[in-house]
Structures are given as structure tokens and as C-alpha cells.
Amino acid sequence: MTHFLLLVLDLLGTFVFALSGALTGVRRQLDLFGVLVLSFAAGNAGGITRDLLIGATPPAAIADWRYLAVSMLAGIVTFYRYALIERLKNPVQLSDAAGLALFAVAGAQKALAHGLNPAMAALLGMLTGVGGGILRDVLVTQIPTVLRADLYAVAALAGAAIVVAGDLLQVPPAVSTLAGAAVCFGLRFMAIRYGWHLPRAATGGQEPPA
Template sequence: MTTSTALLVADLTGVAVFAASGASAAVAKRLDLFGVVFVGVVAALGGGIFRDLVIDEVPPLAFADWRYAATAAVTAVAVFWLHPQLARLRTTVLVLDAAGLALFTVTGTLKALDAHVPAVGACMIGMLTAIGGGLGRDLLTGEIPVVLRREIYAVAALAGSIVVALLSAYRHANALWLTAAATLVFVLRVVSLRRQWSAPVATLRPPRTGTRGPRD
């Protein structure tokens, strides 16, 4: 399997996984079939469209290659009809989202590097590619985006993109090592959810309500 074919397979797998994540979230919000498919497509293709526009690949693959939109739509429809068989829908959404985060981190960073974007910029593009779909999904379903909460989400994507950039710099960007990088992102995200790890937040002190008396 060539590198381009492997990237296509990983990209389409990420599309399917994020489409399932978006569709599952839409089903949980009781949206109709169109709403479920729309949210699934946005979740699946939003990050990739951003990536392609940033690296000046126009039109984005989501529009130029019918397989992307078809994969997202078919997956979303399948989730709509099969959701009664999906036990514990919230857990399903979180696991699928973690898998999509991992896959899009790797493919987004690699595509940026292939477009000759410097390593730091490629890491940022990889992270934003990974979180873009989830951001769109949460906004459309009326949730505070995961990336803005205290959860380890964007940090996991950034860590994975840094690993991919290092692998590419040292000529180790083969299927085995890239799979390991994706696994790192997935495990970091899932473990952080189970152990309730979070990024630090500012401590807010309540305003003082008392008043000082007159000085003697």
C-alpha cells in the first residue's frame, strides 16, 4: 500500500468515525433524519475543509472527492437507523470522538508536512483539523464545545501532532509508527475521560460584600 493510499484510507476512516460521532450526538438530541445527517457531515468534514483551505488545496477534498461526502452521509444515515442497537449512546459518542480525534490528528499533520508547512505550523494545523469536526458538532447540538471545557482534548491532539512531526523529521513516518501516534492520542483522550483529568482553570474569588466601618 502506497503512502497516498494509506492516507486516503486513514482520512476516510476518520470521516466515518466523526460522522458516526456527530450523528450519535444528533440522535441523542432527538433531531430528524436531515438534522442527523447534517450534523454528521459537518462533524466529519469540517476539520478537513479547514485543513485544505489553510494549505491552499482548493477545492477541498470534501468537495472535490465524492467519497468523502458519501462516506459521511452513509455513516450518518446508518447511525440514524441503527441507533436503537447502540447501547449507552453517550459512551459511544465519546469513544468515536476519541478515535476520530486520533485519526484526524495524524492525517492533518501529515498533509500539512507534505504541503511543506514548517513543523510548528503543521502541528497547529493537525490539532485544528482534529478538533474542528467536534467543534462544529457541539455548536450545532447546543453543547459547550469540548475544546473549551476543562477536558484533555486539544492537548491530546497537539501531543499527537508533535509526535507525528518528530517521526517525519527522523524519517520514521511509516504505518506502524503513525498508528502508534494515533493510538497515543486515543489512549490519552480516553484515559483522561475515565480519570477526569483536566487542564488548569483560573480560580475565581467571590467579591467582597462587607463594608469597612469608619476609622477611629
């Protein structure tokens, strides 16, 4: 897979995630600037956090103006065509699953390339995928969906883990990347379709604090 193709896929993932941020912003009645901030945060916070943690400064999303451009584009389209984007909910969810798959495998590869140990490389891949959604939700004071949603982070972790395992077993990167992305996308797709989710702990009927 060429470097150029990877960049295109990365920007596509950013665009899709930025859409989810912009939708949240419009729903919470933020102004245009707020919507653009949520677009950028949802599209790039995962990758930025990963880059800060592995010491790759300035983060790609800051150094390369194209990440900013696609994030703004997603925000502006959503702001002025909100009804349209809302109606596209199914396509949006599918491309979100695709974005998650891509970010997870790309994030794991970048972490491996910076010499992280396998367990942390897999986790940083997952973080690349879920970080944007976490910041998006924290900014509108909502408990991050990913902490409660059906197999969202687990799908990302599975995809990233496959990349890391492929690296340990010296499988060609293109193969493990494709396999990881396919597994992540597949798991997420099945979770949406069949409502798969992780267990919650038994708290003996105790209510969460308000």
C-alpha cells in the same frame, strides 16, 4: 504505509466522527436532513478547514465523494438505529479516540507537505482532529465540548507534535505516524478512564454570565 491504507483509515475516522454528529442531531430533535448535516459537519469540518487554510482547494472532503458517502451512511444508521448506537456508547468513545488519533497525524502530515512551519503544522493537525466537533456543537448552539473536555485537544496536539518532531529529526514517516497516533489514542483513553483534565483558571468565585 500505502496510500490506500491511509485513505481507508481516513474514511474510518470520518465515519466515527460522523456518528458523533448524528447522535447530537438526534438528541437535539433535528429532522433527517439536520442529522445528516451534523454528520457531515462533524466528520469533515476539521479537514475542510485545514485544506482551506493551506490553500488546498477544493478540500479532499468536497472533491472525493467517498467522504460524503461514509458521512451519510453514519447519519442514516444513527437516525434509524438510534437506540442501538446509544447503547454502543463505550465502543463509540473508543473509536472516536481512534478517529482523533488518525485525523491528528494525517492532518499534521498534510500541513507539513504544504510547507507550513512546524508549530502551525502541529496545530493544524490538532485542528483537523477537533474542528468537526467544534462546528457540530456551534450548530446546535452549545459551547464546544472540546473547549472544556478532558484532554481531548491536548491528546490531538501531542499526536500531531510527534509527527512534526519526527519530520524535523528525519525519522521515517511511518514510525512517527504510528508513534503519534498511539500517543494520541493512549492519552485520550487514559483521560476517559481516569477523568484527566486540564486546570481551569481561578476566577475568585465569579460566576460566568448566564
